[in-house]
Amino acid sequence: MAIRSCLPYNKGMAVMDLIFGDVHYTLGFGNKNAFLGIAGNLCGKNAERLRHAFAKIAQRLKGRLFVSLDGLKTLDSLAIALFLQQKKVLAALNCEIVLVDVPEPILLILNKTDLNSVFEILPTRQEAELKYGYALN
Numbered sequence: 001m002a003i004r005s006c007l008p009y010n011k012g013m014a015v016m017d018l019i020f021g022d023v024h025y026t027l028g029f030g031n032k033n034a035f036l037g038i039a040g041n042l043c044g045k046n047a048e049r050l051r052h053a054f055a056k057i058a059q060r061l062k063g064r065l066f067v068s069l070d071g072l073k074t075l076d077s078l079a080i081a082l083f084l085q086q087k088k089v090l091a092a093l094n095c096e097i098v099l100v101d102v103p104e105p106i107l108l109i110l111n112k113t114d115l116n117s118v119f120e121i122l123p124t125r126q127e128a129e130l131k132y133g134y135a136l137n
Contacts, residue, residue, distance in 0.1 A: 015136065020049045024071065027053060028136045032063035035125065035135035039071025047079040054086045061095045066128045066135045070101035075109055087119065098132070100125045 015028035015035075023040035034057060042050065057065060069075075087097050099121045102110065110116045122128045129135060 020046060025053055029060055030135050030137040033066060033133055033135045034061050035066050037068040041074040042072055042079040043074050043076035047082050051082055058089055058093060064096045064098050064132050066098050066100050066125050068101040068125055069099060069103060069106050072103060072106050075106055098122060098128050100128050
Protein backbone atom coordinates (compact mmCIF):
# COMPACT_ATOMS: atom_id res chain seq x y z
CA MET A 1 0.00 0.00 0.00
CA ALA A 2 1.20 3.49 -0.78
CA ILE A 3 -0.35 6.70 0.41
CA ARG A 4 0.18 9.09 -2.44
CA SER A 5 -1.06 12.22 -0.71
CA CYS A 6 -3.24 13.67 1.93
CA LEU A 7 -4.48 16.89 0.38
CA PRO A 8 -6.50 19.66 2.00
CA TYR A 9 -9.90 20.18 0.45
CA ASN A 10 -12.62 22.69 1.30
CA LYS A 11 -12.14 24.30 4.72
CA GLY A 12 -9.26 22.06 5.72
CA MET A 13 -10.94 18.69 5.13
CA ALA A 14 -8.41 16.09 4.03
CA VAL A 15 -8.64 13.84 1.02
CA MET A 16 -6.45 10.75 1.13
CA ASP A 17 -5.19 8.86 -1.91
CA LEU A 18 -4.39 5.17 -1.37
CA ILE A 19 -2.80 2.90 -3.95
CA PHE A 20 -3.02 -0.90 -3.64
CA GLY A 21 -1.34 -2.50 -6.65
CA ASP A 22 -3.54 -1.75 -9.64
CA VAL A 23 -6.36 -0.03 -7.79
CA HIS A 24 -6.47 3.52 -6.48
CA TYR A 25 -8.83 4.86 -3.81
CA THR A 26 -9.49 8.48 -2.96
CA LEU A 27 -11.27 8.93 0.35
CA GLY A 28 -12.54 12.08 2.00
CA PHE A 29 -15.00 12.94 4.73
CA GLY A 30 -17.19 15.97 5.17
CA ASN A 31 -19.32 16.89 8.15
CA LYS A 32 -22.11 14.53 7.08
CA ASN A 33 -21.39 12.90 3.72
CA ALA A 34 -18.21 11.30 2.40
CA PHE A 35 -16.57 10.58 -0.94
CA LEU A 36 -14.88 7.42 -2.16
CA GLY A 37 -13.34 7.39 -5.62
CA ILE A 38 -12.25 4.05 -7.07
CA ALA A 39 -10.01 3.69 -10.12
CA GLY A 40 -8.34 0.65 -11.64
CA ASN A 41 -9.30 -3.02 -11.41
CA LEU A 42 -11.69 -3.87 -8.61
CA CYS A 43 -11.42 -7.63 -8.51
CA GLY A 44 -9.88 -10.38 -6.38
CA LYS A 45 -7.68 -9.07 -3.58
CA ASN A 46 -8.49 -5.48 -4.52
CA ALA A 47 -12.14 -6.08 -3.61
CA GLU A 48 -11.05 -7.51 -0.26
CA ARG A 49 -8.90 -4.45 0.42
CA LEU A 50 -11.94 -2.29 -0.25
CA ARG A 51 -13.68 -4.08 2.61
CA HIS A 52 -11.16 -2.47 5.00
CA ALA A 53 -11.82 0.97 3.55
CA PHE A 54 -15.56 0.44 4.00
CA ALA A 55 -15.00 -0.51 7.65
CA LYS A 56 -13.23 2.81 8.25
CA ILE A 57 -15.93 4.68 6.38
CA ALA A 58 -18.71 3.06 8.46
CA GLN A 59 -17.03 4.30 11.65
CA ARG A 60 -17.25 7.96 10.56
CA LEU A 61 -20.10 8.28 8.07
CA LYS A 62 -23.25 10.11 9.18
CA GLY A 63 -25.07 10.51 5.88
CA ARG A 64 -24.36 9.37 2.35
CA LEU A 65 -21.27 7.90 0.76
CA PHE A 66 -20.79 9.11 -2.80
CA VAL A 67 -18.83 6.37 -4.58
CA SER A 68 -17.27 7.54 -7.83
CA LEU A 69 -16.50 4.73 -10.25
CA ASP A 70 -15.09 7.12 -12.85
CA GLY A 71 -11.73 5.41 -13.23
CA LEU A 72 -12.95 1.86 -12.71
CA LYS A 73 -11.84 -0.52 -15.48
CA THR A 74 -13.04 -3.90 -14.19
CA LEU A 75 -15.49 -5.13 -11.58
CA ASP A 76 -15.92 -8.76 -10.54
CA SER A 77 -18.53 -10.69 -8.57
CA LEU A 78 -16.54 -10.31 -5.32
CA ALA A 79 -16.68 -6.54 -5.66
CA ILE A 80 -20.39 -6.61 -6.45
CA ALA A 81 -21.04 -8.80 -3.41
CA LEU A 82 -19.00 -6.41 -1.28
CA PHE A 83 -21.03 -3.41 -2.45
CA LEU A 84 -24.25 -5.25 -1.61
CA GLN A 85 -22.95 -6.22 1.82
CA GLN A 86 -21.77 -2.69 2.57
CA LYS A 87 -25.11 -1.28 1.47
CA LYS A 88 -26.73 -3.37 4.24
CA VAL A 89 -24.07 -2.38 6.79
CA LEU A 90 -24.50 1.32 6.06
CA ALA A 91 -28.30 1.04 5.97
CA ALA A 92 -28.19 -0.32 9.52
CA LEU A 93 -26.38 2.90 10.45
CA ASN A 94 -28.98 5.04 8.60
CA CYS A 95 -26.45 5.79 5.87
CA GLU A 96 -26.62 5.21 2.12
CA ILE A 97 -24.36 4.58 -0.86
CA VAL A 98 -24.88 6.68 -3.97
CA LEU A 99 -22.93 5.64 -7.07
CA VAL A 100 -21.70 8.50 -9.25
CA ASP A 101 -19.57 8.99 -12.36
CA VAL A 102 -20.18 5.41 -13.50
CA PRO A 103 -18.45 4.60 -16.81
CA GLU A 104 -20.65 3.11 -19.53
CA PRO A 105 -19.12 -0.44 -19.41
CA ILE A 106 -19.61 -0.60 -15.63
CA LEU A 107 -23.12 0.82 -15.95
CA LEU A 108 -23.93 -2.00 -18.39
CA ILE A 109 -22.79 -4.54 -15.77
CA LEU A 110 -24.94 -2.85 -13.12
CA ASN A 111 -27.93 -2.85 -15.46
CA LYS A 112 -27.49 -6.51 -16.48
CA THR A 113 -27.20 -7.63 -12.87
CA ASP A 114 -30.18 -5.44 -11.88
CA LEU A 115 -28.01 -3.52 -9.40
CA ASN A 116 -29.23 -0.29 -10.96
CA SER A 117 -32.46 -0.91 -9.03
CA VAL A 118 -30.59 -1.59 -5.77
CA PHE A 119 -28.27 1.43 -5.77
CA GLU A 120 -29.07 5.02 -6.51
CA ILE A 121 -26.93 6.01 -9.49
CA LEU A 122 -26.43 9.67 -10.37
CA PRO A 123 -24.47 10.96 -13.36
CA THR A 124 -21.95 13.05 -11.37
CA ARG A 125 -20.79 13.77 -7.83
CA GLN A 126 -21.87 17.37 -8.36
CA GLU A 127 -25.45 16.22 -8.98
CA ALA A 128 -25.32 14.06 -5.85
CA GLU A 129 -24.06 17.04 -3.85
CA LEU A 130 -26.82 19.26 -5.21
CA LYS A 131 -29.37 16.66 -4.13
CA TYR A 132 -27.88 15.64 -0.74
CA GLY A 133 -25.25 18.18 0.27
CA TYR A 134 -21.51 18.28 -0.11
CA ALA A 135 -19.38 15.18 0.32
CA LEU A 136 -16.42 17.27 1.43
CA ASN A 137 -16.92 20.51 3.31
